[in-house]
Amino acid sequence: MPQYLITAFDYTDDQALDRRMATRPAHLEMVKQLKATGNFILGGAMLSPEDKMIGSTLVVEFENEAAVQQYLAQEPYLLQKVWEKVDVKPFRVATV
Numbered sequence: 001m002p003q004y005l006i007t008a009f010d011y012t013d014d015q016a017l018d019r020r021m022a023t024r025p026a027h028l029e030m031v032k033q034l035k036a037t038g039n040f041i042l043g044g045a046m047l048s049p050e051d052k053m054i055g056s057t058l059v060v061e062f063e064n065e066a067a068v069q070q071y072l073a074q075e076p077y078l079l080q081k082v083w084e085k086v087d088v089k090p091f092r093v094a095t096v
Contacts, residue, residue: 001061004068005091008083009055019082020053026076059091
């Protein structure tokens with residue numbers, strides 16, 4: 001099944017981190033669902049040099065990019081304006 005790298009950068013307004021923290025439980029619940037269905041490979045928060053969360057990176061596995069877009073259409077971080085810019089690229093996890 002194809003894998004995808006999702007790189008998402010947060011908004012940078014003064015309330016951005018507050019929105020992230022308020023939305024985080026719903027986001028993590030969605031990621032748990034992705035893990036349960038086998039779509040989640042790995043992910044985490046991108047950090048600034050000051051250790052402030054500034055975005056997210058996920059490696060996911062879906063049948064096609066349309067399925068990735070279906071997930072993103074329901075992603076709480078997008079619905080609640082946490083992520084401002086989202087980039088999706090085909091990806092392949094190295095087997096080492």
